[in-house]
Each structure stands twice: as C-alpha cells, then as structure tokens.
Amino acid sequence: MPELAEVEYFRKRWNPGLGRKVVGVRLNPKARVGRGVDTRALAKALTGAKLLESLAAAKQMAFRFTGGAWLGVHLGMTGRLEAGDAERAPTLYDHFQLTMAGGRELVFVDPRQFGRIQFWQGEGVPPWWAKIPPAILSDAFTPGLVAAFLRRRARTSIKAVLLMQERFPGIGNWMADEVLWRAGFHPEAKAGAFGPKSVRKLHATLRTVCAEAMAVIGKDWSDPPDAWLFNHRWQDGGRCPRAKKPLVRAEVGGRTTCWSPTRQVLGAERR
C-alpha cells in the first residue's frame, strides 16, 4: 500500500513518541522485517535514547535518536506504523515495538513482511538515507534528469520505468497510473519514444500528483477526490472520470495497470 504520501502519513503516526525516551525495544526474532539488522546493537543503542525527530523520503522513513542512533523503516507492501498505550490490543503482526517513557507504544505492524527495519549509529546521516535520490518535489528533480533516464531505459514500458525508485522515489503502482492517466500517455509506451515536450509534460505531472497526494493523503489520509483515477481504478466496470468511458486493466511491466483507452493512446508520447 504505502507510496510517497502514505509513508509521510505513517511517519506522523509515531509523533506521540517525539521527545520521549525509549524504555523498551522488542523485535520479533522470527520476523523477516529484522533481516540483516544487528538486533543487540539496536536494542543497546535505542534503550534510554530520546526520539529527536522523524523524516520521510521516497518510501522510506528515518527516526533519529540521541547518541547518533537511527532507525529506518520501510513499509513494504502491507506495513504500517501505529501508536498506542498499554491498552492497545496487540496484533499477530506486531514485529517491532518501542515502549516510550510514559507508556506510549510505537509499533511496526506488517503481515506480509516485505517491509523491514534498518539501524545505524554514527556521525551524520546513515548511508541508506543519504543515497535516496532527489525527491520529485525538489529543485534537483529536473526534466533533464527524466529525459536522460528515459533514454537509458528506452525499450522498457513507461509504466515500469516510473516504478524505478532510483529515479522516481516514492512512486508506486497507483501513483504511476495516476500520472500516466493525467498526462495522457499509454502505460505501454516505450520510454525511449518520449519526445522533449512529452518529457516536460511527464515531469510536470509527476510533480502535481506528488504534491496533491501529499496534501490529501499525506496530511491526514483523506479520501482523494473522485476527479482522480485513484477512486475508480480498482472497481470492476470503473469509468474514467474525464472521458466517462470504461477503464481498462491489464498487466504492464509486471504490475496490474489501469488506464483510460480514449485518453491514453500510443503515439502521444512522440511529441
């Protein structure tokens, strides 16, 4: 589920822990979400440390603690963050949990366990945080970067290319479809076929969709307006909110993809 804006939403769900000290760390040792993590070092560093701030970028979150300790969280497909008190009923999938001074519990829940946690301690920011590519909403994300990337992935469908985190951090399946639908490009168009005008259109639409998603979903998980593709893409018999014609669903780039055949026509990308 979690793409750019959902991740920002979940980041804030741990806000009740800000400024508080960790009094307990629990990682389900059998859970895959802890793969590759030095559990003992993590527990040692976080116990007694104070949570100073949280950050979100792409589909990644970072929680910074005193002592130069950082906890990274990636939600995978089904992960979520929750906060509660001692009254909170545990779920089968509470794989990682921080108990904070005052009794607040910060929990990472993830049934499918495609998500994971990371840990780092030292000066500056963790390497896995520093290497996240420039955000789509940042000045560093330019049409030139998009054009160069599309050239390199020339023979791949634009749908699959938009899902590549190394250039489009935070874009997931629904956002990719939303962008292509709004910009009027067929998901199976080859990335190499995009002309300069189409690259600029794609770049601008990426920014718009990210900004609107952050304002609506990232803010408080409000329901997106019906003018978005989002509300129609999974309904059987769903109709394009602009063309009012039936939407199509098919697998493109290995993922279920939804588009409006009257608005998204192969060839439009050549301009």
Place this chain on the structure above:
DNA sequence: ATTCTTGTTGCATC
C-alpha cells in the same frame, strides 16, 4: 479453492 495484491531484490538472460 483459487487468484489477487499500492514493493523490492536477486538472478538469469539478452
């Protein structure tokens, strides 16, 4: 019972 899934990675192949 079967097929589906808003993500990523590692590996085989081109």
Place this chain on the structure above:
DNA sequence: AGATGCAACAAGAA
C-alpha cells in the same frame, strides 16, 4: 557492462 524480465518473499482478501 548494462538493460531487461521475472520468480520469490508471506499472508490476508475477494
């Protein structure tokens, strides 16, 4: 060497 495609991971939902 770099690009491309796909199975695998796990488990709930329809």
